Amino acid sequence: MNSLLTLDETAExxxxxxxxxxxxxxxxxxxxxxxxxxxxxxxVTDIEAYIEAAFASSAA
Structure with missing residues (x-):
């Protein structure tokens, strides 16, 4: 099961x-x-994917 974060935790x-x-x-x-x-x-997996996508688009 994926871990969940609140809005405040995600913002951090x-x-x-x-x-x-x-x-x-x-x-x-x-x-x-x-x-x-x-x-x-x-x-958490969605946040990690969001960060990876940001790095991938900036490297392209």
Whole structure:
């Protein structure tokens, strides 16, 4: 099972403020997430894939 992170934990991983991450979600540029029990949650694997994709696109 994948580990889940909250919005605040994910923002810390991405070196963003929680407000910046909320804006990214609004714009559709954030890692995949889901609302579980009323809280926005992110899978660690989705965050890792998001970071890898960012490095891949900047290297191209």
């Amino acid at each position: 991983q991405l070196r963003k403020s929680p407000a910046q991450l909320r804006w990214m979600i609004h714009c559709g540029t954030a890692p995949n997430s889901a609302k579980i029990g009323g809280r926005r949650m992110f899978r």
